[in-house]
Amino acid sequence: MYADRLDNLPPYLFARIDEMKEAKIRSGVDVIDLGVGDPDLPTPPHIVEALCTAARDPATHHYPSYLGLSTYREAVATWYKNRFGVTADPKSEIITLIGSKEGIAHVPEAFVNPGDIVLATDPGYPVYKTSTLFAEGICHPLPLTGENNFLPDLEAIPKDILKKTKLLFFGYPNNPTSAVAPMKLFDEVVEFAREHSIVAVHDNAYSEITFDGYVAPSFLQADGASEVGIEMHSLSKTYNMTGWRLGMAVGNKDIVAGLGRVKTNIDSGAFDAVQLAGVTALTGPQDCVADACRIYQERRDVLVKGLKSLGYDVSAPKATFYVWMKVDDSMKFSARLLDEAGIVATPGIGFGAGGEGYVRFAITRSVERITEAVARMEAMSR
Numbered sequence: 001m002y003a004d005r006l007d008n009l010p011p012y013l014f015a016r017i018d019e020m021k022e023a024k025i026r027s028g029v030d031v032i033d034l035g036v037g038d039p040d041l042p043t044p045p046h047i048v049e050a051l052c053t054a055a056r057d058p059a060t061h062h063y064p065s066y067l068g069l070s071t072y073r074e075a076v077a078t079w080y081k082n083r084f085g086v087t088a089d090p091k092s093e094i095i096t097l098i099g100s101k102e103g104i105a106h107v108p109e110a111f112v113n114p115g116d117i118v119l120a121t122d123p124g125y126p127v128y129k130t131s132t133l134f135a136e137g138i139c140h141p142l143p144l145t146g147e148n149n150f151l152p153d154l155e156a157i158p159k160d161i162l163k164k165t166k167l168l169f170f171g172y173p174n175n176p177t178s179a180v181a182p183m184k185l186f187d188e189v190v191e192f193a194r195e196h197s198i199v200a201v202h203d204n205a206y207s208e209i210t211f212d213g214y215v216a217p218s219f220l221q222a223d224g225a226s227e228v229g230i231e232m233h234s235l236s237k238t239y240n241m242t243g244w245r246l247g248m249a250v251g252n253k254d255i256v257a258g259l260g261r262v263k264t265n266i267d268s269g270a271f272d273a274v275q276l277a278g279v280t281a282l283t284g285p286q287d288c289v290a291d292a293c294r295i296y297q298e299r300r301d302v303l304v305k306g307l308k309s310l311g312y313d314v315s316a317p318k319a320t321f322y323v324w325m326k327v328d329d330s331m332k333f334s335a336r337l338l339d340e341a342g343i344v345a346t347p348g349i350g351f352g353a354g355g356e357g358y359v360r361f362a363i364t365r366s367v368e369r370i371t372e373a374v375a376r377m378e379a380m381s382r
């Protein structure tokens with residue numbers, strides 16, 4: 001019944017974890033879900049207000065413009081300028097996305113021919129691979145290992161692979177490893193993309209979720225980045241707006257235009273009222289972002305300290321709301337964690353073969369719940 005492209009998708013391990021979780025809940029276990037990368041914190045009230053006001057205006061009730069509301073794209077330009085010192089023309093170098101996942105899912109359609117190779121960090125956000133498969137491309141994994149600080153080794157990519165490579169997906173601060181990248185990597189990627197005529201797509205969903213004074217860069221801060229690439233960004237993680245579906249692609253105008261041509265034929269843009277609320281988010285007071293980071297930082301400290309005291313091999317991330325911890329067998333460990341402690345954590349292998357040997361905890365639950373999780377793990381056999 002299904003097309004080959006569905007049959008060719010990698011098995012969705014998260015679905016199995018979900019089933020196991022549901023079974024636990026049905027059997028009466030008080031499950032602590034540290035699996036989902038979705039903030040438990042609400043969207044700040046001033047942004048919700050802006051949506052309500054905009055939704056009451058009949059002017060927003062029509063088809064949005066394909067490329068996005070110009071006031072939203074201008075707000076994105078101003079935010080990129082103030083936050084990163086990056087200049088982007090709102091008319092040609094910025095496009096509204098229905099969440100950055102949408103942009104990541106569609107970008108290979110514009111640049112990848114059947115049989116072309118797409119490089120993607122592994123472990124990685126699963127959409128890098130699935131969007132490649134939908135475009136009938138071949139995904140070549142760039143392994144991220146603890147020895148390399150979870151940064152890709154571009155030198156290690158075989159020459160015959162590079163000849164057929166069309167696109168590169170990478171993203172720092174990184175999901176799932178929570179690693180951050182030095183500007184040096186971004187400079188290397190610019191040179192690499194230029195030399196091999198590769199479209200570089202940087203996924204920067206977590207640039208604002210940072211700790212201990214760390215400030216994450218934009219790929220577009222690298223010299224020449226906007227000649228070779230684009231950055232996918234999103235309001236989801238920064239403003240607790242995952243359900244709203246709003247993001248942006250920023251960078252090279254030809255790449256933005258290619259993505260725009262795909263989108264024009266598939267979707268009709270993000271709801272104008274949501275984009276207007278996005279303007280409020282990007283241009284309004286930013287203390288809500290600092291408040292969220294403080295909350296995540298406290299949770300991170302409780303979890304990492306707890307795990308270390310139990311003897312686990314783990315360190316405190318500088319960014320993202322994930323803690324990436326070394327284990328023997330990721331699927332077995334996750335299953336045992338759920339079975340013996342009622343805790344959901346995501347097995348690393350769910351993010352690609354390179355994620356084996358790790359589990360990911362999302363610190364999207366309260367300090368009380370995280371404390372409880374550590375106590376339950378203490379009672380677990382090792």
Ligand SMILES: *Cc1c(COP(=O)(O)O)cnc(C)c1O
Nearest residue numbers: 099100101125175205234236247
């Ligand atoms: C959450 C996430 C996204 C997508 O977020 P949207 O809600 O679609 O904007 C993209 N990349 C990574 C790595 C993420 O974790």
